[in-house]
Amino acid sequence: MSNTYKLGIVGYGGMATWHHQNMDRAPQVIPYAVYDIDPERTAIGAERGLKPYDSLDAILADEDIDIILLTCPNNFHAEYSIRAMRAGKNVICEKPVTMNSDELIEVIRAKQETGMHFSVHQNRRWDGDYLTVKNVLSQGILGEPFVIRSKVLGSRGVPEGWRTHKETGGGMMLDWGVHLLDQIVMMIPENIVRVTSRMYHTSYEEVDDGFIADFEFESGLVASVEVDTVAFVNEPRWIVRGDSGSMIIENWDIDGKIVRAADKNTVWEDEILYTSAGPTKTMAPRTRFSEETLELPVVKADWMEFYHNFAAVLDGTEEPLVLPGQNLYIMKLMESCFRSSDERRTIELDFTLEQLVQDPLSVAKSVEV
């Protein structure tokens, strides 16, 4: 095995094009072959220099290929991952890794049996807005956090096609939720104990066109994630409140600010805010002198780090960054969200991230007993 790895791409749509366009930034990985169920898409890949194949078996039989990139619809991820690993290929799988946790457990079994490297392209672990929030929290700039809200809103509805169907893994929880839940879990080093969620079904009954989900951590901190495709007025990407300050990140460009109490012991002067309906002392603004505004300590990163890490794992020089046990945890969190919404109640979690990372199949074993 050399220090460069040949990549075979399975499914050549929008995401595959994005990967392909960026591959020159990860010289360890060489785009090499393509197969799409639609021959026209395979042909487009071939025009762009990839060796075309007309079946999954054929591309998997190419002994030159080290890594299979799965950028096909979600309902193919599990089967194709398993077939690829059994054919001796390492696998990079797009998100969501599978349709549900049962499928993922089968994928993890195949990984353990074959010893191949399998990792999910959780590219949004390298988003600057998320890393900036993580940085602020880890530095304790806001004091003890008690509210974290992560929001991604659009007004175009769910894109037509497979995303609107349940059997192809459509809906916004699987599309965006899988990223935003992963960020929350990677950001807060605590166990989640309870989940309360609600799916929006504004346009589609079959799949959620948005959702809101509250994750309660052991400390009582609640992180909320919201996605909506029927929101005509945008809202900030992040709001975080701690006991000594708040943070806002407006958008993907990481515009925003931190506002903190300059004196923690508020002196109550006789300042009153007169609203049209009556006076309020509680909601009067602070004086300028008792708060300070800080610039965001922006952190930026590059999602190509995922590819560098994947190659380094194959080299034997790094541990993998995205672990199947983490994906299984997120998958089970998402399943808890669906259950919470269906049953209109809060779900108490009976699994932890640590448990699933250390022994992903522990969940499967307990089912088999």
Add this chain to the structure above:
Amino acid sequence: MSNTYKLGIVGYGGMATWHHQNMDRAPQVIPYAVYDIDPERTAIGAERGLKPYDSLDAILADEDIDIILLTCPNNFHAEYSIRAMRAGKNVICEKPVTMNSDELIEVIRAKQETGMHFSVHQNRRWDGDYLTVKNVLSQGILGEPFVIRSKVLGSRGVPEGWRTHKETGGGMMLDWGVHLLDQIVMMIPENIVRVTSRMYHTSYEEVDDGFIADFEFESGLVASVEVDTVAFVNEPRWIVRGDSGSMIIENWDIDGKIVRAADKNTVWEDEILYTSAGPTKTMAPRTRFSEETLELPVVKADWMEFYHNFAAVLDGTEEPLVLPGQNLYIMKLMESCFRSSDERRTIELDFTLEQLVQDPLSVAKSVEV
């Protein structure tokens, strides 16, 4: 009885001053007497032309007084209301009406026994921001609503004094929640079926210094109310999303807008939003041509309408606008919020607004069986 009514004020702090200052706008009601537990406050009222009394019994014994205004701390509301009505006085009570629903039931019993008029000063039913949202919803401008968020945020913490103690009815749920829940209930002509809430205890263990509460209606619509006194970055007063448009009201001045889909059937062009982490078709902005921005159809009103109505009820020419059964409903909603937060779960409601308005004591009877 004449067409003007003499008012005796019990408790002469900030809210009493506000009432007193505005009384010339309700010429039917004449500010006349004052009693405060603190003689200095009584003296201030006397300087402003009110007849001073040095005890509750003394002011209640004044036969010239028609209406007692209770602007004393919350823990005195029930006892003083009952004593005032038994002394033959009509009562205007500040919010929250009582400390809990059991107390309110005793007040309602006293009202029924004495036949006096008793009404709670829910002044924020006349807030322009709230009435504007109500107007937009009733006109169906946003289509079918699925998200309603009402938020009041400050950064000064809970004001020192009685508001920080449980036994005096402190905390933000009783202070602001009682207004904002009342607005939601008056706005949406549907039964609430479930409540999920969480109290914030950033600064005080004894009382909530903020909360978030989700109210689910029969149709599935969820209205959320949030109050926080430890929020250093302000957020919009109202966000409403319907299936064909969204509305934002930024502040008490009712700045905001409505944005609607101009064409309900979105045409998916190949527009993609490239974020730093990857492309998204779903969250790409709409083209300018497929949405329209409308000005808010602002509605304004004057809370002195409460006083006009109170006097007209005494005249026998109007029905009361603020009913004790409504207050009992809000009180029981707030109790459900506390319970939801304590027990960390969703509470299914076993009472309706209609039931409590028609027969407030039906709740009490069922307890006595």
